[in-house]
Amino acid sequence: MHQVTIDESMSRIKENMAKVKHKIIVMSNKGGVGKSSVALAFASALSSKGFKTGLLDIDIHGPSIAKMTGKEGVLPVSDGKALEPVRVKENLVMLSMGSLIRRGGTPVIWRGPMKLNVLKQFLADVRWGVLDYLIIDAPPGTGDEPLSICQLLPGLAGGVVVTTGQEVALLDSVKAVNFLRQLGVRVLGILENMAEFPCPHCGGKIDLFKAGGGEKAAETLGVEFLGRVPFDPGLLEAGDKGRLFMDTKKDSPAARALAAAAEKAVKGLEEK
Numbered sequence: 001m002h003q004v005t006i007d008e009s010m011s012r013i014k015e016n017m018a019k020v021k022h023k024i025i026v027m028s029n030k031g032g033v034g035k036s037s038v039a040l041a042f043a044s045a046l047s048s049k050g051f052k053t054g055l056l057d058i059d060i061h062g063p064s065i066a067k068m069t070g071k072e073g074v075l076p077v078s079d080g081k082a083l084e085p086v087r088v089k090e091n092l093v094m095l096s097m098g099s100l101i102r103r104g105g106t107p108v109i110w111r112g113p114m115k116l117n118v119l120k121q122f123l124a125d126v127r128w129g130v131l132d133y134l135i136i137d138a139p140p141g142t143g144d145e146p147l148s149i150c151q152l153l154p155g156l157a158g159g160v161v162v163t164t165g166q167e168v169a170l171l172d173s174v175k176a177v178n179f180l181r182q183l184g185v186r187v188l189g190i191l192e193n194m195a196e197f198p199c200p201h202c203g204g205k206i207d208l209f210k211a212g213g214g215e216k217a218a219e220t221l222g223v224e225f226l227g228r229v230p231f232d233p234g235l236l237e238a239g240d241k242g243r244l245f246m247d248t249k250k251d252s253p254a255a256r257a258l259a260a261a262a263e264k265a266v267k268g269l270e271e272k
């Protein structure tokens with residue numbers, strides 16, 4: 001049997017990824033801060049602006065993008081050589097480990113693969129086509145998958161760091177920002193999520209995680225602050241029901257903050 005060598009798969013990645021203008025990784029230092037929601041919101045916002053966008057969920061153990069886009073159980077079409085990413089809406093396609101698992105959890109493709117091989121296949125053997133943006137939703141932390149993707153991906157345009165507003169946000173952000181810097185990946189900015197919760201009764205603001213940590217972190221680290229996204233129960237519900245929050249609730253303060261953050265993050269990339 002023909003053995004695929006490292007060089008061969010690297011050259012396939014290079015060829016496939018050369019058609020993608022800007023690749024952006026979305027990171028966080030811990031789970032549950034809204035990294036996947038932000039990755040999806042950015043991809044949604046960019047595709048709505050007419051950019052051809054792909055969304056790749058490389059969280060192999062806890063993939064959530066297939067569910068959040070309402071595509072859980074939708075298997076990507078394969079011709080035996082390559083996979084077609086799943087279409088979410090006009091200008092937006094996605095692929096998630098969750099796309100390769102049948103409802104109920106049985107893996108159907110790439111059985112028992114080594115993580116690195118799966119990542120390579122996501123980059124080399126998926127027909128992403130010509131894209132303006134590929135948004136990569138990394139698993140939380142600064143472990144193997146984000147490291148591999150940064151090393152495998154030629155010309156990563158930058159990284160976005162998602163955090164909450166707690167005091168530890170600074171600590172969390174330092175790790176993610178340093179990780180990107182060490183790998184020579186441009187830090188596009190820090191976004192503070194679930195910053196405040198507008199009280200449904202009095203309209204007053206409740207700081208769920210204490211506000212300001214993300215902004216302070218951005219200032220201390222000398223990176224762009226992408227803004228503060230309020231806690232919105234509609235966002236949580238949209239994710240659970242597989243509806244696109246950025247389309248269904250586009251006039252909400254959270255959607256507006258996310259759209260503005262996406263715009264700020266990519267500002268400058270298009271001019272290059």
Ligand code: ADP
Nearest residue numbers: 031032033034035036037230231232235236239
């Ligand atoms: P992570 O990728 O960091 O683990 P997720 O994006 O999966 O985080 O978000 C964790 C949970 O929080 C999800 O149920 C999601 O819908 C919810 N969530 C994320 N951001 C917000 C927000 N601004 N307001 C309300 N719920 C949110």
